[in-house]
Amino acid sequence: MAAPCRTAACLVLATFASEPAALGETVEQWGTFELALEGPADGNSFVDVSFSARFSSDGVSIEAGGFYDGDGAYRVRFLPERTGTWRYVTRSNRPELDGKTGDFAVTEPAAGGKNHGPVRVHGTFHFAYADGTPYRPLGTTCYAWTHQSEELEEQTLETLAAAPFNKVRMCVFPKRYTWNEDEPPRYPFAGTPPRTWTFTRFEPAFFRHLERRIGELRDLGIEADVILFHPYDKAHWGFDRMSDEDDDRYLRYVVGRLAAYRNVWWSLANEYDFMEAKEESDWDRLFGILVESDPYGHLRSIHNGYRLYNHRQPWVTHASIQNGSAAEDAARAVLYRDAYRKPIVLDEVKYEGDIPKRWGNLSAEEMVHRFWEGTVAGTYVTHGETLLHPSDVLWWSKGGRLRGESPERLAFLRDVLAAAPAAGIDPIDKWQHPEYGGQAGEFYLVYLGRQELKAWPFRLPKRGLAAGMRFRADVLDTWRGTVTPVEGEFTVREDDAYSFADVEGRAVPLPGRRWVAIRIQRVTEETE
């Protein structure tokens, strides 16, 4: 059914304005190539017109779904994962959109820039960008930040630019919940708020706005953990109880628009089990659509309320878990690694705040403490802030400014992790000494939490050790953000069947305060 291009003028080739590549026929690896064609503007093109393109280069061929962007504009976007010349050919049930061909060059990302490609699972429990750079999630939560005023959204971006976070959990659909009951500026479907929608007609302006914000996060080096469904609607708009057919169409449309953004993660739902109109089999089906329609395999997860999804399913790339209790104790968090054998992201451990809800009134100290417990367990913790605000601008929902005391301490944690081995932090002796995380024999973080010790006898679980190995130690005050090197070195010998200790029985002197961690690094001839 391929038809020749009838009017050469119908062809518009573009990359995104927010992408640093020049307009025209060149795009960076992991940038976004976009092909726009003019086509029918009558009828309902969202459902009547099929449109996609096959992109090929050097024996690799990828089919990307396109989408209708309103006003007769059809677009297909592509995320090139390798450099070189790529060729495309379009497919459509409409002749004017079918069989269009062209090619473009994909170049290496600018050196020293923020483009490291999409984040992938790395080494069972961790993540890395496609170029191999380690990615250590330090996420925050602004569920409805893209449903606010232009001014507030810009403020959120400014805040994020200065904050330590490299991931934001955010909802596609507007949210209706305590402290967030305004109607949003835009809706995803054509119709009349609050409840009269034509689910077969998307509202392109809504999605263009969302895309712009995701692109801005990308340019800040922040991953967008895009929440595709959520229960904070309760039939007010009804986006939480669409038909299966509407859900499926919506999901394909979102994937068609967003999958070519390298910083997109798919969070299929927030508190999926709180969505009354869906059953577990619906989520399995929706995951299937994500797998099938996203040719790049962006990260996929689903976040629970009370009942955890089966994160062992092969289509789940990492476990996104709500459970504050798990982050109170590394020995709890580590059990999820055992159960799921995937990266564990504790995507809701309660929030720093002062609201009269038990899930939103952690002290900043407790918030930071949970990050450290999760870290030494080899898991990743996500931040949120629910400090009351005179105009109800709570960061957790609307964004705005961070006012809590945890973010600057989390910046310290980020810096500590940036200096840790590329392999990441794993538990060293998971069921015996949960306070040790690191890489056995090379690097350790020993987190002491609420203990107020004056000294810590130098002792390491035996794995990876041999008599005579030498180590240096730093005392980290995780709250004050200080690093105090300990004088001299520790040399170890086997002390009992399970551990090595300093040959002279020396201890690490400590300040007698809470929230202390000890960083221990092996000294070799190379590191001296």
Place this chain on the structure above:
Amino acid sequence: MAAPCRTAACLVLATFASEPAALGETVEQWGTFELALEGPADGNSFVDVSFSARFSSDGVSIEAGGFYDGDGAYRVRFLPERTGTWRYVTRSNRPELDGKTGDFAVTEPAAGGKNHGPVRVHGTFHFAYADGTPYRPLGTTCYAWTHQSEELEEQTLETLAAAPFNKVRMCVFPKRYTWNEDEPPRYPFAGTPPRTWTFTRFEPAFFRHLERRIGELRDLGIEADVILFHPYDKAHWGFDRMSDEDDDRYLRYVVGRLAAYRNVWWSLANEYDFMEAKEESDWDRLFGILVESDPYGHLRSIHNGYRLYNHRQPWVTHASIQNGSAAEDAARAVLYRDAYRKPIVLDEVKYEGDIPKRWGNLSAEEMVHRFWEGTVAGTYVTHGETLLHPSDVLWWSKGGRLRGESPERLAFLRDVLAAAPAAGIDPIDKWQHPEYGGQAGEFYLVYLGRQELKAWPFRLPKRGLAAGMRFRADVLDTWRGTVTPVEGEFTVREDDAYSFADVEGRAVPLPGRRWVAIRIQRVTEETE
């Protein structure tokens, strides 16, 4: 290929001697019916002869695999799960064993006896016997007890008869490990110890002995958690590294012999991941054989060393987990329920003992404490004892006598559970208040562990409560085994968004000691 019975004399019909039913044509429901035929004694009947029977009654038809028992004897056993008349017809590739028919009557079990049928999963996280009687696992561990002298084995049975345990973890294969390096009296295969075996020829005497012991456990009301493979061999006999074909044949043979014992559970392996010669796919395959060859669907699990199996697999009926750390804290144990949505049996939480291994030197107090933590988390804990002994008779391995101090305290726990609701103990507010187990609104166990309180303000998580409900409380000293009723009643009102408290702010007086639990039961007109 059905052939008529050529010699009527070849037919021997029997139930087990240890089964109280009379010899002949009547067997109890959930008893064991056995059909024995004489057949070829030449060649290798273990592999050359196929033999099975189809049992039918009232539209239900079940195929049970038979087995060769040596000396020309072929047997097929059947566990009738309903009363009435059952008819069988045999199938074999040998005409003298093929097409034999007969019938027998299955009667109700004797009232007041120990026969409640096999144990099944009940209500997602719990167990019940087939007749509906709740089964609350309180297991112990005697890995190699059936590989000891007659005298020692009899002593083990005597001990078990007086102990609180209703499940024993036990290995089919002999075990070779510290404190247990003797050669066993019998081997499962024909051949010459230690390493020259004909894996295609089973040793019937070995299995007859095993069966006798399993039958004796059954008669004591104890489930046999039969461990089919284990790593405590390390190539000494080589039972830990047979070929796939030998493993599969062995498994079918064991199932053929044991599946008709109602008290059998299949534990596919102990520390499965420590078996160097097997990969995870081998375990999946072996589970498949269990599913296919056991027509009664006995409980199936697999126990880990360091790496947990995927207990979400549909062929796993309950999670059998080694992790001492999980039982130290109810908030840890409960995470397994979330992850697996199956009954959680913490089948190795370290042992009461004094061996110089960190997995075998718990104090009795710590052992009992772990049971209580696991209990209020809605999970089940298993006991083991590794107290040093002059002749190396450690209970955990060889059986003998229990010398520890935990069993009598576990008898107290058993009695407390026997008086709990049939629905079992579930967490009440799982991620907030792990110390509460029970059934919301009806029954609570609040376990206070190491806290040494003089009083406990009466407070319950709100689920299931309404203002004005009345409760009575008992103080349980879980170590001393005392129950102290608290005077009067507590009447609750809503106290905050998450809990109800006594209307007068009363507290439960406590003795200021560790290891206390509070039992709280609703008072209704019916219970007054």
